[in-house]
Amino acid sequence: MMSMHPFRRLITVMMGLGVLFFLALSCNNNANEAAATETEAVAESTAKTPVQEGYEFYMSYCTMCHGEDGKGGGVLADSLKMPPLDLTTITLRRAEFPKDILAKIIAGVEDVPGHGTGDMPAWQETFKEAERITDDAVITEKINNIVAYLETIQLDEWPGE
Numbered sequence: 001m002m003s004m005h006p007f008r009r010l011i012t013v014m015m016g017l018g019v020l021f022f023l024a025l026s027c028n029n030n031a032n033e034a035a036a037t038e039t040e041a042v043a044e045s046t047a048k049t050p051v052q053e054g055y056e057f058y059m060s061y062c063t064m065c066h067g068e069d070g071k072g073g074g075v076l077a078d079s080l081k082m083p084p085l086d087l088t089t090i091t092l093r094r095a096e097f098p099k100d101i102l103a104k105i106i107a108g109v110e111d112v113p114g115h116g117t118g119d120m121p122a123w124q125e126t127f128k129e130a131e132r133i134t135d136d137a138v139i140t141e142k143i144n145n146i147v148a149y150l151e152t153i154q155l156d157e158w159p160g161e
């Protein structure tokens with residue numbers, strides 16, 4: 001067996017190291033790219049639209065009475081003095097979608113004629129406690145998000161027509 005000249009062996013080893021180094025570098029690059037894509041994805045998912053945020057609040061706080069579909073069939077509905085209104089027919093019943101009035105009904109800050117049986121909780125205070133929000137402007141934003149979501153579930157015509 002011919003043994004390698006020590007110098008050639010050194011060169012071979014160094015070339016091998018070079019290849020390894022190059023591989024490691026490109027792997028690391030890939031990892032960085034993957035991490036960057038992941039960060040972007042997280043950033044995207046946390047940048048929710050008002051409607052998405054409103055939907056999440058709705059699902060957490062409103063479905064027990066108004067139902068997941070907003071039609072008023074939540075699990076607590078039967079135990080209420082007045083049935084929780086069908087939130088998909090707000091526009092049909094009112095001939096408009098009055099964002100400000102709805103925000104006030106949800107917040108519970110103002111007695112709106114025909115409302116306030118006491119069954120519909122005043123969410124402004126609840127959100128402050130449950131979400132630990134102290135800033136009134138943030139509460140207003142959350143409520144406006146819910147209103148934005150409710151607008152997306154309005155029916156154009158009465159069911160069955």
Ligand code: HEC
Pocket residue numbers: 057058061062063064065066076080082083084085087089090093102105106114115116117118119120121123146
């Ligand atoms: C404990 C049961 C209950 C829960 C929970 C509840 N509601 Fe209500 N909601 C009612 C009842 C009952 C009414 C109708 C009587 C009234 O307005 O006081 C009503 C009425 C409303 C109205 C008025 C609809 C209209 O057309 O006039 C809106 C808007 C509304 N709720 C939104 C919400 C939102 C948004 C949530 C969640 C943040 C929510 N409700 C949670 C019981 C509930």
